Amino acid sequence: MQTSEPGLRERKRAETRTKLETAAVTIVLRDGLEHATLDAICEGADVSNRTFFNYFESKEDAIIGANYAHVTDEAITEILGAREGQDTVEAVIRLVFGVLNPTIEGSALLKLRMKVFKEYPHLLGRIASQFERFTQQLNSGVQAILKDSHRYANETPAELEISADAVLSLCVGSARSAVKEWVASGSTTPIEEVIQRAIGLVRTTVERLK
Amino acid sequence: MQTSEPGLRERKRAETRTKLETAAVTIVLRDGLEHATLDAICEGADVSNRTFFNYFESKEDAIIGANYAHVTDEAITEILGAREGQDTVEAVIRLVFGVLNPTIEGSALLKLRMKVFKEYPHLLGRIASQFERFTQQLNSGVQAILKDSHRYANETPAELEISADAVLSLCVGSARSAVKEWVASGSTTPIEEVIQRAIGLVRTTVERLK
DNA sequence: AGAAAGTTTGCAGATCGTGCAATAATTTAG
DNA sequence: CTAAATTATTGCACGATCTGCAAACTTTCT
Numbered sequence: 001m002q003t004s005e006p007g008l009r010e011r012k013r014a015e016t017r018t019k020l021e022t023a024a025v026t027i028v029l030r031d032g033l034e035h036a037t038l039d040a041i042c043e044g045a046d047v048s049n050r051t052f053f054n055y056f057e058s059k060e061d062a063i064i065g066a067n068y069a070h071v072t073d074e075a076i077t078e079i080l081g082a083r084e085g086q087d088t089v090e091a092v093i094r095l096v097f098g099v100l101n102p103t104i105e106g107s108a109l110l111k112l113r114m115k116v117f118k119e120y121p122h123l124l125g126r127i128a129s130q131f132e133r134f135t136q137q138l139n140s141g142v143q144a145i146l147k148d149s150h151r152y153a154n155e156t157p158a159e160l161e162i163s164a165d166a167v168l169s170l171c172v173g174s175a176r177s178a179v180k181e182w183v184a185s186g187s188t189t190p191i192e193e194v195i196q197r198a199i200g201l202v203r204t205t206v207e208r209l210k
Numbered sequence: 211m212q213t214s215e216p217g218l219r220e221r222k223r224a225e226t227r228t229k230l231e232t233a234a235v236t237i238v239l240r241d242g243l244e245h246a247t248l249d250a251i252c253e254g255a256d257v258s259n260r261t262f263f264n265y266f267e268s269k270e271d272a273i274i275g276a277n278y279a280h281v282t283d284e285a286i287t288e289i290l291g292a293r294e295g296q297d298t299v300e301a302v303i304r305l306v307f308g309v310l311n312p313t314i315e316g317s318a319l320l321k322l323r324m325k326v327f328k329e330y331p332h333l334l335g336r337i338a339s340q341f342e343r344f345t346q347q348l349n350s351g352v353q354a355i356l357k358d359s360h361r362y363a364n365e366t367p368a369e370l371e372i373s374a375d376a377v378l379s380l381c382v383g384s385a386r387s388a389v390k391e392w393v394a395s396g397s398t399t400p401i402e403e404v405i406q407r408a409i410g411l412v413r414t415t416v417e418r419l420k
Numbered sequence: 421a422g423a424a425a426g427t428t429t430g431c432a433g434a435t436c437g438t439g440c441a442a443t444a445a446t447t448t449a450g
Numbered sequence: 451c452t453a454a455a456t457t458a459t460t461g462c463a464c465g466a467t468c469t470g471c472a473a474a475c476t477t478t479c480t
Protein backbone atom coordinates (compact mmCIF):
# COMPACT_ATOMS: atom_id res chain seq x y z
CA MET A 1 0.00 0.00 0.00
CA GLN A 2 3.00 2.35 -0.32
CA THR A 3 2.50 4.84 2.48
CA SER A 4 4.52 8.01 2.58
CA GLU A 5 5.60 7.27 6.15
CA PRO A 6 9.19 6.15 6.28
CA GLY A 7 8.74 4.33 9.58
CA LEU A 8 11.20 4.08 12.43
CA ARG A 9 12.85 0.98 11.07
CA GLU A 10 13.62 2.49 7.72
CA ARG A 11 14.80 5.73 9.23
CA LYS A 12 17.22 3.91 11.47
CA ARG A 13 18.48 1.93 8.55
CA ALA A 14 19.16 5.01 6.50
CA GLU A 15 20.86 6.61 9.44
CA THR A 16 23.14 3.67 10.01
CA ARG A 17 24.07 3.64 6.36
CA THR A 18 24.94 7.31 6.46
CA LYS A 19 26.92 6.86 9.64
CA LEU A 20 28.95 4.14 7.98
CA GLU A 21 29.62 6.11 4.82
CA THR A 22 30.51 9.18 6.81
CA ALA A 23 32.86 7.27 9.07
CA ALA A 24 34.53 5.65 6.08
CA VAL A 25 35.11 8.88 4.22
CA THR A 26 36.15 10.79 7.32
CA ILE A 27 38.73 8.23 8.31
CA VAL A 28 40.14 8.09 4.81
CA LEU A 29 40.63 11.84 4.80
CA ARG A 30 41.98 11.99 8.31
CA ASP A 31 44.25 8.93 8.44
CA GLY A 32 44.74 7.92 4.83
CA LEU A 33 43.17 5.21 2.75
CA GLU A 34 45.42 2.49 4.11
CA HIS A 35 44.28 3.16 7.65
CA ALA A 36 40.59 2.98 6.80
CA THR A 37 40.20 -0.60 7.89
CA LEU A 38 36.92 -2.33 8.49
CA ASP A 39 37.49 -2.17 12.23
CA ALA A 40 38.19 1.53 12.13
CA ILE A 41 35.13 2.29 10.05
CA CYS A 42 32.82 0.22 12.23
CA GLU A 43 34.20 1.74 15.37
CA GLY A 44 33.71 5.19 13.88
CA ALA A 45 30.11 4.35 13.05
CA ASP A 46 29.54 2.66 16.38
CA VAL A 47 28.35 -0.48 14.78
CA SER A 48 29.49 -4.04 14.94
CA ASN A 49 31.88 -5.40 12.42
CA ARG A 50 29.32 -7.88 11.27
CA THR A 51 26.61 -5.32 10.75
CA PHE A 52 28.72 -3.51 8.19
CA PHE A 53 28.05 -6.28 5.73
CA ASN A 54 24.33 -5.93 6.17
CA TYR A 55 24.78 -2.61 4.41
CA PHE A 56 27.64 -3.00 1.98
CA GLU A 57 29.08 -5.81 -0.04
CA SER A 58 32.59 -4.62 0.42
CA LYS A 59 34.64 -2.09 2.28
CA GLU A 60 35.18 -0.03 -0.83
CA ASP A 61 31.46 0.27 -1.44
CA ALA A 62 31.15 2.24 1.77
CA ILE A 63 33.98 4.57 0.80
CA ILE A 64 32.74 5.38 -2.66
CA GLY A 65 29.11 5.31 -1.57
CA ALA A 66 27.98 2.63 -3.94
CA ASN A 67 24.29 2.14 -3.59
CA TYR A 68 22.96 -0.65 -5.71
CA ALA A 69 19.54 -0.42 -4.19
CA HIS A 70 18.94 2.66 -6.29
CA VAL A 71 19.58 0.83 -9.51
CA THR A 72 16.37 -1.05 -9.98
CA ASP A 73 14.59 -2.12 -13.09
CA GLU A 74 11.91 0.41 -12.25
CA ALA A 75 14.41 3.24 -11.98
CA ILE A 76 15.87 2.32 -15.34
CA THR A 77 12.44 2.04 -16.87
CA GLU A 78 11.62 5.47 -15.57
CA ILE A 79 14.74 7.01 -17.07
CA LEU A 80 14.01 5.29 -20.33
CA GLY A 81 10.46 6.55 -20.28
CA ALA A 82 11.42 10.19 -19.89
CA ARG A 83 13.37 10.87 -23.00
CA GLU A 84 11.26 12.81 -25.42
CA GLY A 85 13.45 15.08 -27.42
CA GLN A 86 16.65 13.31 -26.46
CA ASP A 87 18.83 11.83 -29.13
CA THR A 88 20.74 8.58 -28.70
CA VAL A 89 23.79 10.05 -27.06
CA GLU A 90 21.93 12.13 -24.54
CA ALA A 91 19.64 9.27 -23.63
CA VAL A 92 22.50 6.89 -22.96
CA ILE A 93 24.45 9.44 -20.97
CA ARG A 94 21.42 10.13 -18.82
CA LEU A 95 21.00 6.44 -18.28
CA VAL A 96 24.60 6.21 -17.14
CA PHE A 97 24.23 9.11 -14.77
CA GLY A 98 21.15 7.44 -13.37
CA VAL A 99 23.51 4.85 -11.94
CA LEU A 100 26.18 7.35 -11.04
CA ASN A 101 24.08 9.97 -9.33
CA PRO A 102 23.64 8.31 -5.94
CA THR A 103 27.43 8.37 -5.62
CA ILE A 104 28.18 11.88 -6.79
CA GLU A 105 25.24 13.81 -5.49
CA GLY A 106 23.76 14.00 -2.06
CA SER A 107 24.29 15.53 1.31
CA ALA A 108 27.28 16.82 3.19
CA LEU A 109 28.87 13.54 2.39
CA LEU A 110 29.29 14.67 -1.18
CA LYS A 111 31.98 17.21 -0.47
CA LEU A 112 33.92 14.82 1.69
CA ARG A 113 33.67 12.05 -0.85
CA MET A 114 34.85 14.32 -3.62
CA LYS A 115 37.89 15.18 -1.54
CA VAL A 116 38.53 11.48 -1.29
CA PHE A 117 38.32 11.10 -5.04
CA LYS A 118 40.63 14.02 -5.49
CA GLU A 119 43.18 12.51 -3.16
CA TYR A 120 42.83 8.96 -4.44
CA PRO A 121 41.95 9.23 -8.11
CA HIS A 122 42.09 5.51 -8.70
CA LEU A 123 38.89 5.22 -6.69
CA LEU A 124 37.17 7.03 -9.52
CA GLY A 125 38.19 4.13 -11.68
CA ARG A 126 36.57 1.80 -9.21
CA ILE A 127 33.30 3.57 -9.77
CA ALA A 128 33.53 2.73 -13.42
CA SER A 129 34.03 -0.91 -12.63
CA GLN A 130 30.84 -0.75 -10.59
CA PHE A 131 29.14 -0.64 -13.91
CA GLU A 132 30.13 -4.23 -14.51
CA ARG A 133 27.51 -5.24 -11.98
CA PHE A 134 24.77 -3.69 -14.03
CA THR A 135 26.15 -4.56 -17.41
CA GLN A 136 23.14 -6.61 -18.33
CA GLN A 137 20.54 -4.13 -17.19
CA LEU A 138 22.33 -1.19 -18.72
CA ASN A 139 22.97 -3.04 -21.92
CA SER A 140 19.27 -3.77 -22.24
CA GLY A 141 18.52 -0.14 -21.61
CA VAL A 142 20.93 0.98 -24.29
CA GLN A 143 19.45 -1.52 -26.68
CA ALA A 144 16.05 -0.02 -26.10
CA ILE A 145 17.47 3.40 -26.89
CA LEU A 146 19.27 2.25 -30.00
CA LYS A 147 16.12 0.66 -31.31
CA ASP A 148 14.69 4.15 -31.65
CA SER A 149 17.33 4.94 -34.22
CA HIS A 150 16.75 3.81 -37.77
CA ARG A 151 20.47 3.18 -38.04
CA TYR A 152 20.20 0.18 -35.79
CA ALA A 153 16.99 -1.12 -37.30
CA ASN A 154 18.50 -3.97 -39.27
CA GLU A 155 20.62 -5.51 -36.56
CA THR A 156 20.10 -8.99 -35.19
CA PRO A 157 19.68 -9.31 -31.43
CA ALA A 158 23.27 -10.48 -31.10
CA GLU A 159 24.57 -7.55 -33.12
CA LEU A 160 22.46 -5.16 -31.15
CA GLU A 161 23.93 -6.38 -27.90
CA ILE A 162 27.44 -5.84 -29.20
CA SER A 163 26.57 -2.41 -30.51
CA ALA A 164 25.03 -1.47 -27.21
CA ASP A 165 28.21 -2.59 -25.49
CA ALA A 166 30.35 -0.33 -27.64
CA VAL A 167 28.10 2.66 -27.18
CA LEU A 168 27.93 2.02 -23.48
CA SER A 169 31.67 1.86 -23.00
CA LEU A 170 32.15 5.12 -24.82
CA CYS A 171 29.50 6.80 -22.71
CA VAL A 172 30.71 5.38 -19.42
CA GLY A 173 34.23 6.45 -20.24
CA SER A 174 33.13 9.94 -21.16
CA ALA A 175 31.01 10.19 -18.05
CA ARG A 176 33.94 9.21 -15.93
CA SER A 177 36.14 11.79 -17.61
CA ALA A 178 33.54 14.48 -17.06
CA VAL A 179 33.22 13.56 -13.40
CA LYS A 180 36.99 13.50 -13.06
CA GLU A 181 37.26 17.02 -14.43
CA TRP A 182 34.47 18.10 -12.15
CA VAL A 183 36.15 16.63 -9.09
CA ALA A 184 39.46 18.21 -10.04
CA SER A 185 37.85 21.61 -10.32
CA GLY A 186 36.29 21.39 -6.86
CA SER A 187 32.91 19.85 -7.77
CA THR A 188 31.05 23.10 -7.31
CA THR A 189 29.03 23.36 -10.53
CA PRO A 190 25.66 21.64 -10.70
CA ILE A 191 25.52 18.08 -11.92
CA GLU A 192 23.54 18.99 -14.98
CA GLU A 193 26.63 20.73 -16.29
CA VAL A 194 28.65 17.58 -15.78
CA ILE A 195 26.07 15.70 -17.79
CA GLN A 196 26.26 18.25 -20.57
CA ARG A 197 30.02 18.03 -20.54
CA ALA A 198 29.83 14.24 -20.86
CA ILE A 199 27.44 14.55 -23.77
CA GLY A 200 29.75 17.05 -25.41
CA LEU A 201 32.68 14.72 -24.95
CA VAL A 202 30.92 11.88 -26.69
CA ARG A 203 29.92 14.13 -29.53
CA THR A 204 33.38 15.51 -30.21
CA THR A 205 34.88 12.06 -29.96
CA VAL A 206 32.45 10.71 -32.49
CA GLU A 207 32.97 13.74 -34.67
CA ARG A 208 36.71 13.49 -34.71
CA LEU A 209 37.06 9.77 -35.16
CA LYS A 210 34.81 9.76 -38.12
CA MET B 211 74.65 -7.79 -23.36
CA GLN B 212 71.35 -9.33 -24.36
CA THR B 213 72.36 -12.90 -25.24
CA SER B 214 69.89 -15.17 -26.95
CA GLU B 215 70.51 -17.80 -24.28
CA PRO B 216 67.50 -18.04 -22.00
CA GLY B 217 69.54 -19.55 -19.18
CA LEU B 218 68.40 -22.21 -16.75
CA ARG B 219 67.05 -19.71 -14.26
CA GLU B 220 64.83 -17.96 -16.72
CA ARG B 221 63.63 -21.20 -18.21
CA LYS B 222 62.62 -22.50 -14.83
CA ARG B 223 60.84 -19.28 -14.06
CA ALA B 224 58.84 -19.45 -17.24
CA GLU B 225 58.03 -23.06 -16.52
CA THR B 226 56.80 -22.33 -13.03
CA ARG B 227 54.64 -19.53 -14.33
CA THR B 228 53.10 -21.82 -16.90
CA LYS B 229 52.56 -24.52 -14.32
CA LEU B 230 50.70 -22.07 -12.13
CA GLU B 231 48.53 -20.74 -14.91
CA THR B 232 47.78 -24.24 -16.12
CA ALA B 233 46.89 -25.44 -12.66
CA ALA B 234 44.64 -22.45 -12.10
CA VAL B 235 42.75 -22.88 -15.34
CA THR B 236 42.53 -26.64 -15.03
CA ILE B 237 41.10 -26.52 -11.55
CA VAL B 238 38.56 -23.88 -12.52
CA LEU B 239 37.34 -26.07 -15.36
CA ARG B 240 37.37 -29.26 -13.32
CA ASP B 241 36.01 -28.07 -9.98
CA GLY B 242 34.47 -24.70 -10.65
CA LEU B 243 35.72 -21.22 -10.02
CA GLU B 244 34.74 -21.23 -6.39
CA HIS B 245 36.94 -24.24 -5.70
CA ALA B 246 40.00 -22.74 -7.34
CA THR B 247 41.54 -21.56 -4.10
CA LEU B 248 45.08 -20.44 -3.68
CA ASP B 249 45.91 -23.64 -1.88
CA ALA B 250 44.43 -25.77 -4.63
CA ILE B 251 46.28 -23.92 -7.36
CA CYS B 252 49.61 -24.08 -5.55
CA GLU B 253 49.18 -27.74 -4.83
CA GLY B 254 48.35 -28.34 -8.45
CA ALA B 255 51.47 -26.52 -9.54
CA ASP B 256 53.56 -28.16 -6.85
CA VAL B 257 54.74 -24.89 -5.52
CA SER B 258 54.54 -23.26 -2.16
CA ASN B 259 51.77 -20.95 -1.31
CA ARG B 260 54.17 -18.13 -0.82
CA THR B 261 55.90 -18.61 -4.13
CA PHE B 262 52.67 -17.96 -5.96
CA PHE B 263 52.96 -14.30 -5.12
CA ASN B 264 56.42 -14.12 -6.63
CA TYR B 265 54.64 -14.63 -9.93
CA PHE B 266 51.24 -13.00 -9.64
CA GLU B 267 49.83 -10.10 -7.75
CA SER B 268 46.53 -11.82 -7.16
CA LYS B 269 44.80 -15.13 -7.60
CA GLU B 270 42.76 -13.86 -10.48
CA ASP B 271 45.82 -12.80 -12.37
CA ALA B 272 46.86 -16.42 -12.64
CA ILE B 273 43.44 -17.48 -13.87
CA ILE B 274 43.11 -14.88 -16.57
CA GLY B 275 46.80 -15.03 -17.40
CA ALA B 276 47.55 -11.40 -16.74
CA ASN B 277 51.11 -10.69 -17.61
CA TYR B 278 52.13 -7.16 -16.84
CA ALA B 279 55.75 -7.83 -17.63
CA HIS B 280 54.83 -7.72 -21.29
CA VAL B 281 53.46 -4.23 -21.03
CA THR B 282 56.59 -2.14 -20.93
CA ASP B 283 57.26 1.34 -22.14
CA GLU B 284 59.45 -0.17 -24.81
CA ALA B 285 56.70 -2.47 -26.04
CA ILE B 286 54.32 0.45 -26.27
CA THR B 287 56.90 2.56 -28.03
CA GLU B 288 57.42 -0.22 -30.51
CA ILE B 289 53.71 -0.48 -31.26
CA LEU B 290 53.50 3.24 -31.63
CA GLY B 291 56.48 3.23 -33.96
CA ALA B 292 55.00 0.71 -36.36
CA ARG B 293 51.92 2.45 -37.60
CA GLU B 294 52.53 3.77 -41.04
CA GLY B 295 49.32 3.68 -42.97
CA GLN B 296 47.16 3.24 -39.90
CA ASP B 297 44.49 5.75 -39.10
CA THR B 298 43.61 6.80 -35.57
CA VAL B 299 41.16 4.04 -34.87
CA GLU B 300 43.35 1.23 -36.09
CA ALA B 301 46.37 2.55 -34.23
CA VAL B 302 44.52 2.74 -30.93
CA ILE B 303 42.97 -0.68 -31.36
CA ARG B 304 46.38 -2.19 -32.08
CA LEU B 305 47.72 -0.49 -29.00
CA VAL B 306 44.93 -2.03 -26.94
CA PHE B 307 45.56 -5.47 -28.33
CA GLY B 308 49.21 -5.04 -27.51
CA VAL B 309 48.14 -5.26 -23.88
CA LEU B 310 45.54 -7.91 -24.50
CA ASN B 311 47.53 -10.31 -26.61
CA PRO B 312 49.51 -12.07 -23.89
CA THR B 313 46.21 -13.12 -22.37
CA ILE B 314 44.36 -14.27 -25.45
CA GLU B 315 47.11 -15.78 -27.53
CA GLY B 316 49.62 -18.38 -26.62
CA SER B 317 50.08 -22.05 -26.10
CA ALA B 318 47.79 -24.90 -25.17
CA LEU B 319 46.74 -22.76 -22.28
CA LEU B 320 44.79 -20.56 -24.67
CA LYS B 321 42.09 -23.09 -25.39
CA LEU B 322 41.63 -23.88 -21.73
CA ARG B 323 41.54 -20.27 -20.75
CA MET B 324 38.96 -19.50 -23.42
CA LYS B 325 36.80 -22.26 -22.01
CA VAL B 326 37.08 -20.54 -18.68
CA PHE B 327 35.99 -17.25 -20.18
CA LYS B 328 33.11 -18.98 -21.85
CA GLU B 329 31.97 -20.52 -18.61
CA TYR B 330 32.58 -17.44 -16.47
CA PRO B 331 31.95 -14.46 -18.72
CA HIS B 332 32.40 -11.93 -15.93
CA LEU B 333 36.10 -12.77 -16.00
CA LEU B 334 36.24 -11.15 -19.40
CA GLY B 335 35.14 -8.01 -17.67
CA ARG B 336 38.01 -8.39 -15.27
CA ILE B 337 40.39 -8.28 -18.18
CA ALA B 338 39.00 -4.90 -19.08
CA SER B 339 39.63 -3.65 -15.60
CA GLN B 340 43.22 -4.74 -16.01
CA PHE B 341 43.53 -1.76 -18.23
CA GLU B 342 43.16 0.47 -15.25
CA ARG B 343 46.65 -0.47 -14.24
CA PHE B 344 48.06 0.89 -17.45
CA THR B 345 45.73 3.82 -17.78
CA GLN B 346 48.54 6.32 -17.68
CA GLN B 347 50.78 4.56 -20.15
CA LEU B 348 47.97 3.80 -22.54
CA ASN B 349 46.58 7.28 -22.27
CA SER B 350 49.96 8.71 -23.21
CA GLY B 351 50.12 6.34 -26.14
CA VAL B 352 46.70 7.38 -27.35
CA GLN B 353 47.65 11.02 -26.98
CA ALA B 354 50.63 10.41 -29.21
CA ILE B 355 48.33 8.87 -31.78
CA LEU B 356 45.77 11.64 -31.58
CA LYS B 357 48.47 14.24 -32.12
CA ASP B 358 48.88 12.87 -35.62
CA SER B 359 45.37 13.97 -36.42
CA HIS B 360 44.80 17.59 -37.33
CA ARG B 361 41.48 17.38 -35.55
CA TYR B 362 43.20 17.28 -32.21
CA ALA B 363 45.81 19.89 -33.06
CA ASN B 364 44.32 22.73 -31.08
CA GLU B 365 43.74 20.96 -27.79
CA THR B 366 45.44 21.88 -24.56
CA PRO B 367 47.29 19.09 -22.76
CA ALA B 368 44.41 18.72 -20.31
CA GLU B 369 41.88 18.48 -23.12
CA LEU B 370 44.02 16.01 -24.94
CA GLU B 371 44.16 13.76 -21.92
CA ILE B 372 40.39 13.78 -21.64
CA SER B 373 39.96 13.13 -25.33
CA ALA B 374 42.41 10.27 -25.17
CA ASP B 375 40.40 8.83 -22.28
CA ALA B 376 37.19 8.88 -24.27
CA VAL B 377 38.77 7.31 -27.33
CA LEU B 378 40.45 4.72 -25.20
CA SER B 379 37.29 3.65 -23.44
CA LEU B 380 35.49 3.22 -26.73
CA CYS B 381 38.31 1.14 -28.12
CA VAL B 382 38.75 -0.98 -25.02
CA GLY B 383 35.03 -1.64 -24.95
CA SER B 384 34.95 -2.59 -28.59
CA ALA B 385 37.99 -4.81 -28.17
CA ARG B 386 36.31 -6.58 -25.30
CA SER B 387 33.18 -7.11 -27.34
CA ALA B 388 35.17 -8.51 -30.23
CA VAL B 389 37.00 -10.88 -27.93
CA LYS B 390 33.74 -11.89 -26.32
CA GLU B 391 32.25 -12.79 -29.69
CA TRP B 392 35.40 -14.65 -30.57
CA VAL B 393 35.30 -16.65 -27.34
CA ALA B 394 31.64 -17.44 -27.81
CA SER B 395 32.29 -18.77 -31.30
CA GLY B 396 35.02 -21.11 -30.12
CA SER B 397 38.05 -18.85 -30.56
CA THR B 398 39.25 -20.60 -33.68
CA THR B 399 39.82 -17.75 -36.11
CA PRO B 400 43.17 -15.95 -36.06
CA ILE B 401 43.57 -12.98 -33.80
CA GLU B 402 44.04 -10.60 -36.68
CA GLU B 403 40.39 -11.14 -37.52
CA VAL B 404 39.42 -10.23 -33.99
CA ILE B 405 41.39 -7.04 -34.35
CA GLN B 406 39.66 -6.23 -37.61
CA ARG B 407 36.32 -6.90 -36.00
CA ALA B 408 37.15 -4.53 -33.17
CA ILE B 409 38.17 -1.85 -35.64
CA GLY B 410 34.96 -2.37 -37.53
CA LEU B 411 32.96 -2.05 -34.35
CA VAL B 412 34.49 1.27 -33.50
CA ARG B 413 33.85 2.54 -37.00
CA THR B 414 30.19 1.60 -37.11
CA THR B 415 29.64 2.98 -33.66
CA VAL B 416 31.16 6.29 -34.63
CA GLU B 417 29.26 6.27 -37.87
CA ARG B 418 25.92 5.66 -36.26
CA LEU B 419 26.20 7.99 -33.36
CA LYS B 420 27.10 10.89 -35.54
C1' DA C 421 0.07 -8.03 24.90
C1' DG C 422 1.87 -11.24 22.00
C1' DA C 423 3.18 -13.06 17.54
C1' DA C 424 5.70 -12.04 13.29
C1' DA C 425 9.20 -9.96 10.83
C1' DG C 426 13.48 -7.76 10.50
C1' DT C 427 18.12 -6.24 12.64
C1' DT C 428 22.30 -6.54 15.37
C1' DT C 429 25.87 -8.96 17.17
C1' DG C 430 29.52 -12.32 18.48
C1' DC C 431 32.00 -16.10 17.06
C1' DA C 432 34.28 -19.34 14.37
C1' DG C 433 36.43 -19.97 10.17
C1' DA C 434 37.84 -19.70 5.14
C1' DT C 435 40.57 -17.10 2.12
C1' DC C 436 43.67 -13.75 0.34
C1' DG C 437 47.81 -11.31 0.60
C1' DT C 438 52.43 -9.38 2.88
C1' DG C 439 56.83 -8.97 5.51
C1' DC C 440 60.59 -11.33 7.14
C1' DA C 441 64.33 -14.36 7.60
C1' DA C 442 66.23 -18.82 6.63
C1' DT C 443 67.35 -22.04 3.11
C1' DA C 444 68.42 -23.58 -1.53
C1' DA C 445 69.52 -23.06 -6.30
C1' DT C 446 71.84 -20.60 -10.10
C1' DT C 447 75.17 -17.56 -11.91
C1' DT C 448 79.40 -15.24 -11.82
C1' DA C 449 84.24 -14.32 -10.59
C1' DG C 450 88.60 -15.57 -9.10
C1' DC D 451 86.73 -25.77 -9.56
C1' DT D 452 85.51 -23.19 -5.76
C1' DA D 453 83.82 -19.38 -3.36
C1' DA D 454 81.12 -15.35 -3.45
C1' DA D 455 77.13 -12.95 -5.18
C1' DT D 456 72.71 -13.00 -6.94
C1' DT D 457 68.17 -14.68 -7.13
C1' DA D 458 64.30 -18.01 -5.96
C1' DT D 459 61.75 -20.83 -2.70
C1' DT D 460 59.75 -21.72 1.43
C1' DG D 461 57.64 -21.56 6.13
C1' DC D 462 55.72 -18.80 9.53
C1' DA D 463 53.32 -15.30 11.67
C1' DC D 464 50.16 -11.90 10.90
C1' DG D 465 46.51 -8.62 9.39
C1' DA D 466 42.54 -8.00 6.67
C1' DT D 467 38.21 -8.99 4.19
C1' DC D 468 34.14 -11.47 4.11
C1' DT D 469 30.54 -15.41 5.20
C1' DG D 470 27.44 -18.60 7.78
C1' DC D 471 25.09 -19.41 11.79
C1' DA D 472 22.42 -18.88 15.87
C1' DA D 473 21.14 -16.08 19.76
C1' DA D 474 19.44 -11.72 21.42
C1' DC D 475 17.09 -7.65 20.45
C1' DT D 476 13.91 -4.12 18.16
C1' DT D 477 10.22 -2.70 15.44
C1' DT D 478 5.83 -3.72 13.46
C1' DC D 479 1.47 -5.89 13.01
C1' DT D 480 -2.80 -7.97 14.87
